[in-house]
Amino acid sequence: MIAKDSGPGRARVVVIATGKGGAGKTTAAACLAVYWARRKRKVALVDADPNQTLARWHARGDVLKELPLTAEHSSDAVLPAIEALAAQGGVVVVDCAGFTSQAMLFAIGVADLVLIPAMTDEANIFEAARTMKLVQNAATLTRRQIEARVLLCRVKRSAVATHAREQMSVLGLPVMMAQLGDRVAFQEASFFGTAPSVLQPLGAASRDITQVGEELDGLLWPRPALRGKGT
Numbered sequence: 001m002i003a004k005d006s007g008p009g010r011a012r013v014v015v016i017a018t019g020k021g022g023a024g025k026t027t028a029a030a031c032l033a034v035y036w037a038r039r040k041r042k043v044a045l046v047d048a049d050p051n052q053t054l055a056r057w058h059a060r061g062d063v064l065k066e067l068p069l070t071a072e073h074s075s076d077a078v079l080p081a082i083e084a085l086a087a088q089g090g091v092v093v094v095d096c097a098g099f100t101s102q103a104m105l106f107a108i109g110v111a112d113l114v115l116i117p118a119m120t121d122e123a124n125i126f127e128a129a130r131t132m133k134l135v136q137n138a139a140t141l142t143r144r145q146i147e148a149r150v151l152l153c154r155v156k157r158s159a160v161a162t163h164a165r166e167q168m169s170v171l172g173l174p175v176m177m178a179q180l181g182d183r184v185a186f187q188e189a190s191f192f193g194t195a196p197s198v199l200q201p202l203g204a205a206s207r208d209i210t211q212v213g214e215e216l217d218g219l220l221w222p223r224p225a226l227r228g229k230g231t
Contacts, residue, residue, distance in 0.1 A: 021098030024153030034195035042090025060193030
């Protein structure tokens with residue numbers, strides 16, 4: 001559950017971070033932004049990756065281009081950029097660089113939720129554990145709760161994904177139930193500045209994103225527990 005110190009009216013800050021490139025970080029950022037926008041949430045984006053992949057995806061048009069985006073990877077400027085957008089409410093999605101940087105650490109420090117994308121191989125599992133440790137250290141330094149989840153991406157075989165989940169469980173990593181498959185629709189979406197939910201609303205990639213989004217919704221905006229009669 002997200003900590004209560006987010007403040008009334010402040011956006012939920014979702015930081016997508018991993019120290020390993022190619023894990024599906026920008027794909028998750030773009031597709032989740034579109035998912036929340038189509039559900040009438042106010043969405044803003046921060047591209048904190050020097051490669052500016054999300055900014056190029058954003059510039060190609062369609063739904064993603066309608067969302068405000070700030071491209072800022074400087075460690076001195078990334079926090080003001082995030083906080084300026086967060087003050088406007090809704091949800092701010094931050095796409096970090098595919099390597100550990102001071103800007104990433106600062107972004108994690110103000111996150112409500114850190115999403116760690118990982119493929120199903122040993123190197124990605126190792127990096128997911130390393131990134132989770134960064135989140136834990138940031139939580140200790142800031143004296144606040146920072147939720148984090150590992151998101152399996154580019155999954156090709158369910159048996160391998162099951163094994164990866166088992167290995168992550170041994171390491172104590174919290175892994176999302178939903179996952180993103182290795183689907184052509186995600187690659188196609190990057191060329192059109194959109195997401196599979198727009199290009200192929202009934203396709204498998206769109207279902208993947210919906211399942212991931214709904215699981216994250218439960219973490220970011222938990223419903224209050226129903227109170228029994230007489231309480």
